[in-house]
Amino acid sequence: MRTLRVEVWSDIACPWCYVGKRRLEAAVARLPASDRVEVVWRAFELDPTAPRTVPEEPYAERLARKYGCSTAEAQAMVDRMTSVAAGDGLPFRFDLVHPGNTFDAHRLLHLALERGLQDAVKERFLRAYLTEGAAIGDPSVLAPLAVEAGLGEEEVRRVLASDAYAGSVRGDEEEARRFGIHAVPFFVLGGRYGLSGAQPVEVLHEALARALAEAPEPLVAEGAVCGPDGCG
Numbered sequence: 001m002r003t004l005r006v007e008v009w010s011d012i013a014c015p016w017c018y019v020g021k022r023r024l025e026a027a028v029a030r031l032p033a034s035d036r037v038e039v040v041w042r043a044f045e046l047d048p049t050a051p052r053t054v055p056e057e058p059y060a061e062r063l064a065r066k067y068g069c070s071t072a073e074a075q076a077m078v079d080r081m082t083s084v085a086a087g088d089g090l091p092f093r094f095d096l097v098h099p100g101n102t103f104d105a106h107r108l109l110h111l112a113l114e115r116g117l118q119d120a121v122k123e124r125f126l127r128a129y130l131t132e133g134a135a136i137g138d139p140s141v142l143a144p145l146a147v148e149a150g151l152g153e154e155e156v157r158r159v160l161a162s163d164a165y166a167g168s169v170r171g172d173e174e175e176a177r178r179f180g181i182h183a184v185p186f187f188v189l190g191g192r193y194g195l196s197g198a199q200p201v202e203v204l205h206e207a208l209a210r211a212l213a214e215a216p217e218p219l220v221a222e223g224a225v226c227g228p229d230g231c232g
Contacts, residue, residue, distance in 0.1 A: 004037050004212050009044040009176050009186040012102045012136050015081050015092060018126045020185035020198035022088045027204035033212060040113065041122050043106035043172035044184045050101040052137040059094040085130075093131050100137020103169060108146050108156065110165040117150045124149040190214075 008024070010017035028037050064074035078094050085092040105125050112121035124145050128134035135141050139160045146156045159165065179188070187195040187204070189211040195204070 002036065004190050004208065006037060006039045007042050007188045008039065009042045009172065009181050010184045011044050011046045012105045012125045012129050013046055013099060014184055015085065015130060016198040017185045018090055018130055019085055019088050021122070021126065022090060023198060023201045024187070024204055026201045027208055030205050031208055031212070036212065037208065039119060041109055041118055042176070043109065043169040044176055044181065045102055045106070045173065048103070050099065050137065052101050053135055054099040056098070059097050091131050093133060096133025097129065098133055098135040100135055102136060104139055104142055104160060105136055106169045107159060107165040108142060108151070110168040111155065111159050112151060115151060121146055121149040121151065
């Protein structure tokens, strides 16, 4: 039977990407042929220029600077994201978030893809960043998280000490540019259907069912995303 490959461009530093992951999982679980869906996580850096670690600053203040709005308005955005995430079972803690460069995290996700552990590593990184306050750009923080998710410690440290999988990450980002992806999460189903944003479970389920059935009509939908200028 044909397998449906679902490629998802996302970033660890993207709240809507975690919501989108949870909703995708729920949508796949509703399919009678859920075992025919293969999910692959592709790299997208919201801020490729970010240092590995960023000085501590209230999340709302950082968001206000990105959007050019007041801190109160930014806090309202944070509260909304927190509320939406809670509805999907995700206890976001923006008061603990420690931003940083996610390039090394994406390199480890490519290692995890080769080892059949990509989803577990992706989940661990997202949870660590968005609910536990882990400094995801710090290799000394990334390594134990990756090992906890199932990767071998020596292999993880070897990758972090080299430029392994850097080309794979850049390849994902170049493909995103070809697709015109400028905000995430972005779902590509079977190479034919595109959905932007953290879609409702029902929309994702319908899209998956249509893609599995090889429906001829193109499907494009938009939802909440994170981009270089912030999340909205």
